[in-house]
Amino acid sequence: MSVRVRFAPSPTGYLHIGGARTALFNWLFARNKGGKFILRIEDTDTARNREEFTSAIIRDLKWLGLDWDEGPNVGGDFGPYFQSERLESYKKSIEELKEKGFIYECFCSSEELTERRNLAMKEHRTPGYDGRCRTLKQEEKEKYLKEGRRPALRFLVPNEGFTKFNDIVRGEVSFENKLLADFIVQKSDGMASFMFANSVDDVLMDITHVIRGDDHLSNTPRQILITRALGKKEPIYAHVPMIFGKSGSPLSKRDGAVAVDWYRDNGFLPEALRNYLVLLGWAPDGVRQVIDVKDMINEFTLERISKNPGIFDMDKLTWMNSEYLKKSDPKITTDLVIEYLISKNLLKKENISVEEKNRIEKIIGIIGDRFKTIPDIEMYGSFFFQDRIEYDPADLNGKLINDIVKKALKLLKEKFASSLFDHLGIEETVRSTAQELGLKPKDIIHPLRYVVTGKTVGPGLFETLEIIGRETVIKRLGIVK
Numbered sequence: 001m002s003v004r005v006r007f008a009p010s011p012t013g014y015l016h017i018g019g020a021r022t023a024l025f026n027w028l029f030a031r032n033k034g035g036k037f038i039l040r041i042e043d044t045d046t047a048r049n050r051e052e053f054t055s056a057i058i059r060d061l062k063w064l065g066l067d068w069d070e071g072p073n074v075g076g077d078f079g080p081y082f083q084s085e086r087l088e089s090y091k092k093s094i095e096e097l098k099e100k101g102f103i104y105e106c107f108c109s110s111e112e113l114t115e116r117r118n119l120a121m122k123e124h125r126t127p128g129y130d131g132r133c134r135t136l137k138q139e140e141k142e143k144y145l146k147e148g149r150r151p152a153l154r155f156l157v158p159n160e161g162f163t164k165f166n167d168i169v170r171g172e173v174s175f176e177n178k179l180l181a182d183f184i185v186q187k188s189d190g191m192a193s194f195m196f197a198n199s200v201d202d203v204l205m206d207i208t209h210v211i212r213g214d215d216h217l218s219n220t221p222r223q224i225l226i227t228r229a230l231g232k233k234e235p236i237y238a239h240v241p242m243i244f245g246k247s248g249s250p251l252s253k254r255d256g257a258v259a260v261d262w263y264r265d266n267g268f269l270p271e272a273l274r275n276y277l278v279l280l281g282w283a284p285d286g287v288r289q290v291i292d293v294k295d296m297i298n299e300f301t302l303e304r305i306s307k308n309p310g311i312f313d314m315d316k317l318t319w320m321n322s323e324y325l326k327k328s329d330p331k332i333t334t335d336l337v338i339e340y341l342i343s344k345n346l347l348k349k350e351n352i353s354v355e356e357k358n359r360i361e362k363i364i365g366i367i368g369d370r371f372k373t374i375p376d377i378e379m380y381g382s383f384f385f386q387d388r389i390e391y392d393p394a395d396l397n398g399k400l401i402n403d404i405v406k407k408a409l410k411l412l413k414e415k416f417a418s419s420l421f422d423h424l425g426i427e428e429t430v431r432s433t434a435q436e437l438g439l440k441p442k443d444i445i446h447p448l449r450y451v452v453t454g455k456t457v458g459p460g461l462f463e464t465l466e467i468i469g470r471e472t473v474i475k476r477l478g479i480v481k
Contacts, residue, residue, distance in 0.1 A: 003035025011053035039071030090192035105151035128181025153186040163221035267374025280310030322372035389454035
């Protein structure tokens with residue numbers, strides 16, 4: 001069997017972290033089996049669909065490195081790959097099921113359905129559809145039509161028996177048919193329901209495996225009934241547990257941003273996010289944390305997906321990003337930093353020279369292990385790119401309250417004008433000045449750092465001063481009177 005899997009997002013929002021993991025699992029499974037990964041856009045919700053969401057989903061999947069074999073911008077033999085362009089297929093399938101006697105017209109209004117659902121719950125009955133329109137006579141249908149009602153179409157679920165399937169992650173799953181209730185396959189406006197369109201597309205696209213979140217588990221028996229009614233064999237299912245936050249509830253903004261684009265815009269590397277997502281529910285051996293994508297592909301199996309929810313941990317993701325930054329080509333990291341600095345107006349595009357790139361690469365190098373995400377360049381090194389330092393008056397006065405410290409800084413200003421100004425020469429000048437005035441080096445180093453950088457902590461001071469440059473250091477020391 002040639003494996004064919006699909007990721008089928010709805011463009012009603014940006015790509016969610018949970019959706020990205022689902023796409024990743026499908027992609028890895030297809031690549032491991034030498035199969036096809038299909039991207040299908042389920043855009044039939046005309047009230048909520050937005051073109052910008054479609055573009056963002058495609059952009060973010062590409063950013064994560066999840067290329068598709070069939071779908072938008074790629075094509076394929078099973079298109080079109082937008083559901084809005086597949087409406088004729090749904091109509092044909094509806095007609096087929098009508099002829100086979102699997103569907104019937106339902107004239108119940110939404111108000112009537114809500115009222116009966118509330119009554120059922122009040123009486124402690126299962127609040128599903130009660131089959132009221134199953135046996136409507138023709139004159140009753142005509143009466144409703146004259147009232148202006150337009151019928152939805154419901155699938156006739158067997159009253160007896162069970163719908164069973166073997167889920168690769170969860171094992172055997174069984175649903176009692178009488179609890180499923182007759183469900184809508186075509187809405188009263190003539191649009192196919194999500195469940196029906198999804199099933200028909202899987203049939204027509206020869207999808208062999210459906211890998212998706214377990215929030216869709218209750219849809220599966222209904223989709224199996226549709227597939228079998230169309231005379232086809234259902235795909236193999238694998239329902240992946242949801243991603244939870246540390247609080248133990250489904251992932252929300254309290255636990256970290258839920259959209260992939262936030263991580264891209266805030267300096268996380270796609271390789272790091274991809275690595276982190278694959279470990280939210282799957283692990284090759286339970287030991288390795290940083291896993292090359294080639295190893296992911298070679299070792300990925302659905303059987304190793306955990307039944308337990310993945311717990312999203314921003315601290316762990318940040319750590320993983322730092323590991324990837326350490327391994328990243330310095331030139332690539334420098335380009336990402338430059339792009340970020342330009343977006344924050346700390347750098348002008350026209351000022352990017354070879355010398356400036358080399359300087360920024362050195363800055364990244366001295367920040368060292370503090371550099372965990374791209375925006376850390378601003379946290380630990382904004383002073384490299386500012387003409388003026390904004391000081392906290394209380395902090396500045398506190399650092400300069402001692403007259404002998406002020407004398408030391410003024411003396412350094414004079415010495416820096418003519419002394420050797422590399423990090424070794426700077427260190428020698430600072431230490432000899434401290435000794436000359438009967439001070440410990442730290443008595444000078446801390447106020448010197450604050451006056452020159454506006455920060456109390458940062459990368460190695462002597463390397464920092466060398467990169468800032470003699471002229472700027474002397475200028476900043478000029479505030480000491």
